[in-house]
Amino acid sequence: MTTAVGTTLTNELADAAASEDLETVRLVNGLSCELPANSPLAKLLHSQRTWTGPDAKARLAILRAAKSVAIVGASPNPSRSSFFVGTYLQQSSDYRLYFVNPNATEILGQPAYPDLASLPEVPDIVVVFRRGSDIPSVVDDVVSIGAKTIWVQLGIWNEQAAYDGEAKGLTVVMDRCIKVEHARFHGGLHLLGFDTGQITARKTLR
Numbered sequence: 390m391t392t393a394v395g396t397t398l399t400n401e402l403a404d405a406a407a408s409e410d411l412e413t414v415r416l417v418n419g420l421s422c423e424l425p426a427n428s429p430l431a432k433l434l435h436s437q438r439t440w441t442g443p444d445a446k447a448r449l450a451i452l453r454a455a456k457s458v459a460i461v462g463a464s465p466n467p468s469r470s471s472f473f474v475g476t477y478l479q480q481s482s483d484y485r486l487y488f489v490n491p492n493a494t495e496i497l498g499q500p501a502y503p504d505l506a507s508l509p510e511v512p513d514i515v516v517v518f519r520r521g522s523d524i525p526s527v528v529d530d531v532v533s534i535g536a537k538t539i540w541v542q543l544g545i546w547n548e549q550a551a552y553d554g555e556a557k558g559l560t561v562v563m564d565r566c567i568k569v570e571h572a573r574f575h576g577g578l579h580l581l582g583f584d585t586g587q588i589t590a591r592k593t594l595r
Contacts, residue, residue, distance in 0.1 A: 427544075440551045442562055449574045451538055451560065455513035456485060458567075459505060459536075461527055462518030463488035465496045470542070471518040472497075474568045482571060487512060505534050516540045516567050524550040532557045540567050 443451065458478060464471045475497050478486055486499065487508050493501040502508055505515065515531045517524065517539060524547040531539045531554075539559050541547075543566040554561045 438546075438548060440548045440563075442551065442565075443560065448562060448565070448570055451514065451540075451562070452567075452571055452574060455538070457487070457510060457512040458482075458484045458514045458516060459487040459489055459508060459512035460516045460518065461489045461505065461530075463490050463493070463496050463501065464518070465490075465493050465501075469518075474516070474518075474542070474566070477568045478571070485510070485512075505530050505536070508534070511535050514538045514540050514567070516542065517545070518542050519545070521545050521547040521550075525553065528554045528557065528559065531559060538562070540565070542566060543569070 460471060460475055460478075462471055463475055466472060475486065475488065478484055479497055479499075488496040488499060488501045489503070489505060489508070490496065490501045491503040495501055505512075511534055513536070515527075515536050515538065517527050519527055524541060524545070528539060528550050537558075537560055539554055539561055541551075541561070541563040543564055546564050551561045551563050
């Protein structure tokens with residue numbers, strides 16, 4: 390007999406799996422598991438994180454210094470968050486933008502590449518839309534092509550991968566949306582329905 394709690398948990402896992410909104414969390418006993426990013430347990434474990442990553446000033450410097458961005462896990466599906474982020478960066482930044490998806494040939498009118506090694510240049514930032522358990526292998530790919538920054542999107546977390554990436558010389562940003570960060574730093578969050586908290590007469594920077 391299925392209990393109400395069991396049904397709720399099953400539905401939560403199914404919804405998370407469908408949206409690929411799972412993150413890998415490391416438990417105090419050293420084991421790791423995947424949880425829905427918005428689950429109560431995941432939120433509790435968030436408060437126990439030890440890795441923090443670059444602060445706001447450092448993230449701003451990363452975005453301002455970058456000239457090219459690759460999106461790993463980019464999707465041609467308009468309902469996917471990677472599609473929204475790609476659309477924003479394509480329309481609201483001057484980055485040279487590359488989409489990485491081995492199952493697509495074109496995304497947002499640009500060619501899609503099967504892997505990072507196939508890109509025509511080494512991107513300054515590699516943005517990642519993959520499950521938390523996939524992040525270690527992406528870290529290895531980023532290191533192998535000589536890129537310097539890996540930016541793991543909002544809701545995706547793998548703390549050990551963050552530590553490992555830094556140990557291999559990468560700048561790691563994790564569990565933050567590059568679209569939101571770029572808009573906030575450039576005074577554009579009002580376009581998305583957010584209050585920037587800034588009073589300025591300057592035009593939005595590209």
